[in-house]
Amino acid sequence: MNKKLLIYVISGLLMFNGCELKKRTYDTLYLRLKQDITTLDPAFIVDVDGGMLAAYLYNGLVRLDKQLNVIPDIAKKWEISTDGKTYRFYLRNDVFFSTGEKVTAVDFKKSFERIIDPEVSSPRSWIFDKVKGKDLFMSGKSREVEGFVVVEDHIFEIVLNQPFSPFLSILTIPNAMIVKPDGNHGIQYIPKGTGPFIFNDWQRGNKISLVRNNNYFDGKPNIEKLVIRFIPEDFTAITEFENGNLDVLEIPRSEFEYFTQYDRWKNLVFSTEILNTYYLGFNCEEPPYSNPMFRRAITAGINRDMIIKNFMSSRVTKAGSPVPQILINEGISFTPQHDFDSSYAKSELEKSGVNYKNLTLTLVFNSDKEMEGIAELIQHDLGNMGLTIQLEELEWTTFKEKISTGEAKMFILSWWADYPDIENFLYPTFASVNRGSAGNRVRYKNEKFDTIIEQARTCVDMQTQNKLYCDALNIISNDCPWCCLWHKKKYTVIQPWVKNYFLAPVYNIDKGLEIKLEKRQ
Amino acid sequence: MPALYLIKKIIESIPTLIGVTIVTFILLKLAPGDPIYYLVGERVDQTRLEQIREKYQINKKGLVGQYCLYVKNMFQGGMGRSYITNKTVISSLAQRFPNTLRLAMFSIIISIFSGIILGIISAYTRIPFWDQLLTILTTFGISTPVFWFGLFLIFIFARCFNILPASGTGEGEMAYLILPAITLGSRSAAYLARMTKTSMESVKGARYVIAAKGRGIHPFSIVMRHSLKNALIPIVTLIGLDFGSYLNGSVLTETIFGWNGVGSYIVMAINQRDYPVIMGGILLGTTIFITVNIIIDFLYVLFDPRIELK
Numbered sequence A: 001m002n003k004k005l006l007i008y009v010i011s012g013l014l015m016f017n018g019c020e021l022k023k024r025t026y027d028t029l030y031l032r033l034k035q036d037i038t039t040l041d042p043a044f045i046v047d048v049d050g051g052m053l054a055a056y057l058y059n060g061l062v063r064l065d066k067q068l069n070v071i072p073d074i075a076k077k078w079e080i081s082t083d084g085k086t087y088r089f090y091l092r093n094d095v096f097f098s099t100g101e102k103v104t105a106v107d108f109k110k111s112f113e114r115i116i117d118p119e120v121s122s123p124r125s126w127i128f129d130k131v132k133g134k135d136l137f138m139s140g141k142s143r144e145v146e147g148f149v150v151v152e153d154h155i156f157e158i159v160l161n162q163p164f165s166p167f168l169s170i171l172t173i174p175n176a177m178i179v180k181p182d183g184n185h186g187i188q189y190i191p192k193g194t195g196p197f198i199f200n201d202w203q204r205g206n207k208i209s210l211v212r213n214n215n216y217f218d219g220k221p222n223i224e225k226l227v228i229r230f231i232p233e234d235f236t237a238i239t240e241f242e243n244g245n246l247d248v249l250e251i252p253r254s255e256f257e258y259f260t261q262y263d264r265w266k267n268l269v270f271s272t273e274i275l276n277t278y279y280l281g282f283n284c285e286e287p288p289y290s291n292p293m294f295r296r297a298i299t300a301g302i303n304r305d306m307i308i309k310n311f312m313s314s315r316v317t318k319a320g321s322p323v324p325q326i327l328i329n330e331g332i333s334f335t336p337q338h339d340f341d342s343s344y345a346k347s348e349l350e351k352s353g354v355n356y357k358n359l360t361l362t363l364v365f366n367s368d369k370e371m372e373g374i375a376e377l378i379q380h381d382l383g384n385m386g387l388t389i390q391l392e393e394l395e396w397t398t399f400k401e402k403i404s405t406g407e408a409k410m411f412i413l414s415w416w417a418d419y420p421d422i423e424n425f426l427y428p429t430f431a432s433v434n435r436g437s438a439g440n441r442v443r444y445k446n447e448k449f450d451t452i453i454e455q456a457r458t459c460v461d462m463q464t465q466n467k468l469y470c471d472a473l474n475i476i477s478n479d480c481p482w483c484c485l486w487h488k489k490k491y492t493v494i495q496p497w498v499k500n501y502f503l504a505p506v507y508n509i510d511k512g513l514e515i516k517l518e519k520r521q
Numbered sequence B: 001m002p003a004l005y006l007i008k009k010i011i012e013s014i015p016t017l018i019g020v021t022i023v024t025f026i027l028l029k030l031a032p033g034d035p036i037y038y039l040v041g042e043r044v045d046q047t048r049l050e051q052i053r054e055k056y057q058i059n060k061k062g063l064v065g066q067y068c069l070y071v072k073n074m075f076q077g078g079m080g081r082s083y084i085t086n087k088t089v090i091s092s093l094a095q096r097f098p099n100t101l102r103l104a105m106f107s108i109i110i111s112i113f114s115g116i117i118l119g120i121i122s123a124y125t126r127i128p129f130w131d132q133l134l135t136i137l138t139t140f141g142i143s144t145p146v147f148w149f150g151l152f153l154i155f156i157f158a159r160c161f162n163i164l165p166a167s168g169t170g171e172g173e174m175a176y177l178i179l180p181a182i183t184l185g186s187r188s189a190a191y192l193a194r195m196t197k198t199s200m201e202s203v204k205g206a207r208y209v210i211a212a213k214g215r216g217i218h219p220f221s222i223v224m225r226h227s228l229k230n231a232l233i234p235i236v237t238l239i240g241l242d243f244g245s246y247l248n249g250s251v252l253t254e255t256i257f258g259w260n261g262v263g264s265y266i267v268m269a270i271n272q273r274d275y276p277v278i279m280g281g282i283l284l285g286t287t288i289f290i291t292v293n294i295i296i297d298f299l300y301v302l303f304d305p306r307i308e309l310k
Helices: A002-016 A048-057 A105-116 A134-138 A234-242 A253-261 A292-301 A304-315 A342-352 A369-384 A396-404 A447-457 A462-479 B002-030 B036-040 B046-056 B062-075 B089-124 B128-143 B146-160 B175-204 B207-214 B219-247 B251-256 B262-272 B275-303
Strands: A028-033 A062-064 A070-072 A075-080 A086-091 A148-152 A155-159 A197-203 A207-212 A225-230 A248-250 A269-273 A276-282 A316-318 A360-366 A388-394 A410-416 A482-494
Touching (some): A048 A197, A048 A207, A070 A075, A086 A105, A105 A134, A105 A148, A105 A155, A234 B146, A253 A304, A253 A482, A276 A292, A292 A342, A292 A462, A292 A482, A304 A316, A304 A482, A360 A369, A360 A396, A369 A388, A369 A410, A388 A396, A396 A410, B002 B062, B002 B275, B036 B046, B062 B275, B089 B128, B089 B175, B089 B219, B089 B251, B089 B262, B128 B175, B146 B175, B146 B251, B175 B219, B175 B251, B207 B219, B219 B275, B251 B262
Parallel strands (some): A028 A225, A360 A410
Antiparallel strands (some): A062 A070, A075 A086, A086 A155, A148 A155, A248 A482, A269 A482, A276 A410, A276 A482
């Protein structure tokens, strides 16, 4: 019996040994993401979270500052030819990869060619659409891209087919960041970069850790390590934050009031406008949505102010056009989309000639508690106009497939900026060449708009360009391929020991250099 | 004989496995959704989209062709590659399986100990209090949803008292295991307690028990050596079923505690329509169930020599 008792005691002890929790250290910054990212190879990054990490690991020719201006990164300066077709970049000569090799213009050429290379199959080949010789290289008819020119070791030139105003902006996105190409590629591959942090470890589904690059050309970061933990459940993440195991937390909407109103946290909350637009999209190729008057009627029939006031509180700002206000410069003035006006909506509906009384329309949205509420409110508003709306809730992959194939006729979706330029909210989303998976999910086609937007993006004169963007925005306001709902803001809360924190409007601005933790062990 | 039985069982399991792959494959293909949209993001031109589709061999060659391709990939090693991570399915599952195994083992140990002990106590004690306590606890255990119980434990032990970690697997420390294991094991413990109680009561008046009492054997010994051993068959069956399902990963528990196991991985794969991973995961799960069932068959013989393996 005694022997048995001993076994029980020992196994009991074994169970609880190691209960002593390791204390966290304050040289490491802990962040949380809701789910694991797909890849860290710049050629394959298509999501915001992956892009945020890319900014820590890699650098491009240029980057964005906090005011969204394009500033030097590895290129210390650049010149643009008067015809707007040639960009000459003068590179710093003190930039090294984490392998210890010096960065030269050849690395840029190779990194950029990877994006277009059919063998690599990066989904972001479009970023170099305007580069000379891109098509020949992409179809395998040429062994190099003519437009990427290594002039000298530290002078790199990009030649375009035609002027392209957002090009510098495009060069700031994660896919245009350079890596040390070593013949490998694929989603799983983690290339060597030049960034302020060096990749250390990735436990898929659990966490990613990065360590400080002490030789970073722009001064080394204050923190030694950066750990990104993947915690799917909001409540669990909040508990980890409250216990001090996370330093920064994006506030989940379920706890928005708690963090913004509770004394302990409310002074540690940060918020920023981020570049996105939520919209109700219509498949413009299918009746009754092919009728602009019908689309206008729906747009004017939705009381966005009410939805925002009662349901979204201060987490969003109302959208008057597809483009967020920060991207619209003073020279652009246009008529915003029609606001809520039930009598106007009703008259447009009658004028449209659509026999709506015998019609049941389906509103498709991604299954999500918040979306469900929004869809119901829209259903209610449109119901008041006499329309019968049926709701269809789909999980993400099915939802995206239905939208890409055009099967969904009316849907709630959002568009997030790849780069901070007005063009990014108008060309991919409404130009008819981009119908379907290239961004124009509403399959909108308007030849006048197509001509104007093509002129605007290739225009070098600022004033003419502003005028063209005004015209483009007016067409969209009038045609209503989107009923623009709102721009979502981002809210984060930080621990009191986190200093120099700033919340960027674009995900890849922060390089993690300034932030520091001031707490003794 | 046992060796022959084992071989027979293994051969019998082959059609089951093939059947499972076919059924899963058809179900997956019937479900809407396309993995390509997860890979390409919000903006990709049509030519590149087709190139990527070609590269990943997504939706090629019709249904039969795809199934053959899948089987071919499976035998070529690694059970094919994930569309999303491009890693072999085997390596991704192998990375997570130890976590699932640890959680399953610890949960089943908790449920066996607490369930059987509670069951025995309430079967043997004549005090109504214990019986009522058992009824309350087991009703609570069976009817409480896992996600609620998990969040409740996090709230008490991590948020209020901060004595146990709320999520993650840490560096493998035991502390990270306690809350998820209790969450996962509680329901099984409740069932086990009920089952043990009924089983024990049914053998309480058996002749061999009365005979053992007559021989003056210590009551504790009667319970452990004679009654329990005879009451074990249904209990072992239940444990086997639960353990098998724990080894397949427990989606809710893993999600709540950010536990990087097989269950949450497969659910993620389903959301992303990552067909090779889903198929691999389900195949692994089936194999586990078959193995656990064979082991249970052997345990039956161990506990009741009258049973023969044929």
